[in-house]
Amino acid sequence: MALDSKIPHGPISDKWTNYKDHINLVNPANKRNLDIIVVGTGLAGGSAAATLAELGYNVKAFCFQDSPRRAHSIAAQGGINAAKNYKGDGDSVYRLFYDTVKGGDYRAREANVHRLAEVSTNIIDQCVAQGVPLAREYGGLLDNRSFGGTLVSRTFYAQGQTGQQLLLGAYSAMNRQIGRGKIKMYNRHEMLDLVIVDGKARGIIARNLVTGEIERHSAHAVVIGSGGYGNVFFLSTNAMGSNATAAWKIHKKGAFFANPCYTQIHPTCIPVSGDHQSKLTLMSESLRNDGRIWVPAKLEDAKAIREGKKKATDLAEEDRDYFLERRYPAFGNLVPRDVASRAAKERCDAGFGVNKTGEAVYLDFAAAIKRYGTEEAYVKGLDANDAALVTKLGAEIVKSKYGNLFQMYYKIVDEDPYTTPMMIYPAVHYTMGGTWVDYNLMTTIPGCFSIGESNFSDHGANRLGASALMQGLADGYFVLPYTIGDYLAPDIKMGPISTDLPEFAEAEKNVKDQIDRFINNKGTHSVDYFHKKLGKIMWNKVGMARNEKGLNEAIEEIAALREEFYKEVKVPGTANGLNQELEKATRVADFLELGELFAKDALHRNESCGGHFREEYQTEEGEALRDDENFAYVAAWEYKGKPSDAVLHKEPLVYENIKLVQRSYK
């Protein structure tokens, strides 16, 4: 099957407008006769459900949490990009488009990214109209901040809780439609399979997580907005419940899975403190604006620190290695996420890690405190040579900028970051890969759409800061509502779809069989035992730096672990009623397959780009070496029974508007 991305013809800036002008529309009266299932209620799913219901479709929305408001989009801190150019600093749709493609290391689809940049401005208007309290200046107008990888100030924000506020905006739009009966909300429900009738997606099988009932739900189209698969690493900044099941189930039913190996590893997370660790906490990238990253220059110092015999503050300036400043004099501590993460890992692997697990580097604010303090002393006409006063003044400034992050760090680590350097380590944060979709956001299964983080389309091999929120809302508010109409137009006379069709019965039976198998398995280990093992394999061999040998080993190990999982997993309790271990088991089962495909994809991509770094493919200075000649394509995998048999389909990436160049941060 050849992949058809269905990119409209014409100049890039006209594609979306022309497309909208010529698609099929469904008249309002007919929309009432069409049902749409939306799985996931984050920024993408929530905004899509609300908008589709406003248009008149009957929407059934599903989330595994107890309320749509809890989707993990809520945890996004930094902001949302939009090409508003309110600052007059030369921003434009083209620049946002260009930055996103470049930031993605030239592995994103041009037409999609341009459309994203076009609708970005509508998002801000829409959110403000909904009452989202974005940050403002004293003049009452919206404020912007700048974010990594760009030269303009285009990021809108709401303190450090932008994701929360945008999600609550989408949630409020959903609430309005739920109140009107246009959205039927299914909380605490998990989609466990897709139902395909005559080649088209026509429904899902879902488990009511409270009663344990397996339910059939039909619709004329199914939209998956279930987020990313970062939890395949067990430890990530994702929520505990974040899972790939919906995305993986559609993959197994025929949706191609694209670029699974593109994973974003975020450099500024709080390090793992022990084996009990259940998740990792991200701290905003903005900390790198003022913090200096270092490790001890001597191995014996690092060892002494790990053993608690020395403290960071005991080390003299010449005994510290500011490795980012040393390696990247031009960008220093502000190199992109992937570069900073790899450099930290390199130092820790060499034995310079500074916490008891040896997997942490320092992020030091002492210099910033001194710099700000001195400045402040001059401004206030105080004695700039008084060290204690300077420290006090400087700490106040740092507190005003990063107070909430420092507080969060203090609560978790129990160390005061004002007086002793923070410890940080990279953690899995976002997955750029996902279900392959065409320009209409439709997967390779007709009638099955994928939006937000769960699709692959807009971020290429690396996502820029403040772009995830933009993409989720763009897909849900402004793209899908058009493209789905084009697809549904022929179905207006179809009438409701019966859930008594044999396809539903068969899918339901498969789901029930899987659940029974878990419940009746008399294994010896809990689900987490396997999940942690999978995470270790992924992190060690398919993590920040990958090589052929490790990837081959990972593929074998994951396959073996999967086999062991089915033999030895122990799921207590019954299937009738709330059973959180059973929920975990169905999710981990899918991660165990996805992980293998992930490694397989990483193995096949013989280049380094963005979030995918192959040790064999680097420049002499240790930087990512792209191979545009052979790998400027989307790798879309077709499921064939098991991950190792997956078949590769290539969608060539054609760059008509942007010239491909090597990224350099020296």
Place this chain on the structure above:
Amino acid sequence: MKLTLKIWRQKNAQDKGAIVEYPIDGIEPDMSFLEMLDVLNDQLINKGDEPVAFDHDCREGICGMCSLFINGEAHGPDRGVTTCQLHMRMFKDGDTIFIEPFRAKAFPVIKDLVVDRSSFDRIQHAGGFISVNTSGNTIDANTIPIDKHDADKAFDAAACIGCGACVATCKNSSAMLFVSAKVSQYALLPQGKVEAVDRVLNMVHQMDLEGFGNCTNTGACEIECPKGISLENIARMNREYLAASLKG
């Protein structure tokens, strides 16, 4: 650390439920409270028992999914944190810790420590929104300047994570802090003023229908709220409600 846990166990909504005692050892001060429960659950599973069900998701204090009434306080003894951000260093070796579900008629127990907070959602359905369609043709976001102080106050109110600690901690199981946070957010913004009258009447009406208690201004909610939502919001809602009743 060695601890004695006294945990509410209840098979399902119909079951009567009771406190069950679990001794636990080897807890490290660096663990979060929920990681301590993970350890307990792993032990229970290995013994062949059913693990303790509890709600949790983001484990960074923003999703509002985790709950738990720990030693007589919502989200435990620390301030300004959710249960997932509570660390075991807040406890001492040898402590006995009571762990109970959030209790209110409007938050029925589903299982063990998991409660049904859909009453909160229904209050939001009644009016927690501004009626604007997603057309992409709304006016430019900067057309209406908004006083920064109002915008900041609206944000502070909007920071509510809907966890239900206010209800759980209130001796009357009142949901006033939760409802007033949403009413305030919109009351403070020009976009929200158009529907202000209907919004406050409808949301309070739904709140009353759900069986929450009345506010007696003890202020416990504000102190236990992990996001520090202010009592000022309740006063604002009272004002809005009075004005709306007189008008309507």
Place this chain on the structure above:
Amino acid sequence: MAQSALLNASILKKVAMALSGLFLITFLALHVSLNLISVFSENVFNEASHFMGYNPLIQFVMQPVLAFGVIFHFVMGFVLTIQNRNARPIGYAKYNGAANASWTSRNMIISGLVILAFLGLHFYDFWFPEIGYKYVAGTAPDATRYYGELVHKFHDPIRTGLYCVSFILLGLHLWHGFSSSLQSMGMHNKYSRFLSKVGYGYAVVVPALFVIIALFHHFNN
């Protein structure tokens, strides 16, 4: 929205509670001023009491209003308390209420019940005899009897003690009640913060005066 729903609305009940409370607070000010006169002048006290007892406006308009205020305040107090109890059918095994709210704010029903019990005693002491005197027995007005009756009542140390304890509870009730009523009516700003402070002063001064007056008459006679 239906009118009946409005009347049942939790917030309006609380506003009614606040208004009746504020009304009773004003009445207390009047009452304590009258009592205070008894400390300084027997004659003026008798005159003032006689005026209050026989002025038709006070007797037939203000007195019923007051009675309604009192009854409304405590009946509504009970209704709200019962509703609030019902809002949590299964209680906590461990509830640390002191961690986040003051004793007075959590126990308005207790201080209220004590005040109610005191009212019973007070009516038994003064109001019932007064009604009996004036309206049942139809005795002729006597403008000089009030001070003597007052002093007589404070002769008994147990009664004086009960009065004093009740006044302390009244103080606790007022301590939370005043600022709470402002909040219930939607006031929460720098003015209400100032008024609350005035309220705290009131909650101390007025009951203290009642106590002093009671002790004064107990020990003075």
